[in-house]
Amino acid sequence: MSTTNPPKPLFREDGKRLSGREDTDLREIKMQVGIFKKAQGSAMAEWGKNKVVAGVYGPKEVFPKFLADPYKGIIAARYIMAPFSGAEEHGRAGPNRRSLEISKVVRHVFENNVLLQEFPKTGIDIQMEVIQSDGGTRVTAIAAASLALIDAGIPVYDIVTPISVGKVGGKMVVDLDKDEDNFGEGDLPMAFSLRTGELLLWQMDGLISRDELEDGLNKGFEAAQKVRVVQEAALKEKYGDFNGSDTGQN
Ligand code: CDP
Numbered sequence: 001m002s003t004t005n006p007p008k009p010l011f012r013e014d015g016k017r018l019s020g021r022e023d024t025d026l027r028e029i030k031m032q033v034g035i036f037k038k039a040q041g042s043a044m045a046e047w048g049k050n051k052v053v054a055g056v057y058g059p060k061e062v063f064p065k066f067l068a069d070p071y072k073g074i075i076a077a078r079y080i081m082a083p084f085s086g087a088e089e090h091g092r093a094g095p096n097r098r099s100l101e102i103s104k105v106v107r108h109v110f111e112n113n114v115l116l117q118e119f120p121k122t123g124i125d126i127q128m129e130v131i132q133s134d135g136g137t138r139v140t141a142i143a144a145a146s147l148a149l150i151d152a153g154i155p156v157y158d159i160v161t162p163i164s165v166g167k168v169g170g171k172m173v174v175d176l177d178k179d180e181d182n183f184g185e186g187d188l189p190m191a192f193s194l195r196t197g198e199l200l201l202w203q204m205d206g207l208i209s210r211d212e213l214e215d216g217l218n219k220g221f222e223a224a225q226k227v228r229v230v231q232e233a234a235l236k237e238k239y240g241d242f243n244g245s246d247t248g249q250n
Pocket residue numbers: 085086087088089098133134135136137138139178181182187189
């Protein structure tokens with residue numbers, strides 16, 4: 001018997017998103033720095049229903065040794081979803097094509113963020129574990145990883161501030177939840193260095209016009225300012241006001 005599901009509604013009758021959010025509203029975001037005692041640096045980001053923890057180790061010796069670069073440090077990034085984190089994993093753990101892709105793009109983000117020339121022949125590991133997912137786990141993971149790197153004392157050019165934007169029901173909206181991500185027309189995760197204005201990640205799937213891209217980029221840049229406020233607050237919670245008087249050690 002064949003059944004055809006009716007298209008899922010993505011907006012309420014009053015034009016708001018199903019969650020009640022306006023196009024440029026973010027979900028609630030909470031972040032915490034230094035959550036693991038054994039990791040050199042760690043952080044947790046809760047973004048809507050997403051929960052991601054990140055741990056950073058390094059700079060340390062590279063194995064196998066031939067991978068080491070005599071002129072700069074190398075980054076290894078691992079993004080993984082816990083088997084209980086999302087409806088579609090069906091309890092299957094371990095890396096897959098999607099998690100390898102996300103690990104790779106995250107590595108590229110931080111290769112342009114960490115002062116790798118300061119650490120020749122060494123490696124820095126960034127581990128990101130998705131505990132719970134609801135659309136936007138890669139941006140949640142990048143937000144946590146950036147804080148974990150800073151917590152580890154690794155010199156970076158800036159905090160990396162990520163945000164997702166997408167085309168949903170013909171409109172460009174920020175911070176897609178799972179249904180908007182899965183049933184919308186396009187998905188544009190991005191990450192910025194807001195200090196320099198650099199775009200460190202820009203991925204896209206779906207069909208999005210040039211004007212929509214520009215609109216999405218502008219909306220993403222605006223929304224990223226709000227994400228950065230949360231990231232800075234999390235760092236200040238542990239390290240004080242960065243004025244040297246409060247080391248934040250506990
Ligand atoms: O999470 P992100 O938006 O960065 O990546 P995605 O591939 O666009 O996935 C969107 C969402 O689908 C995820 O956040 C999860 O909620 C869900 N998903 C899942 O539950 N299981 C998967 N294997 C892949 C995605």
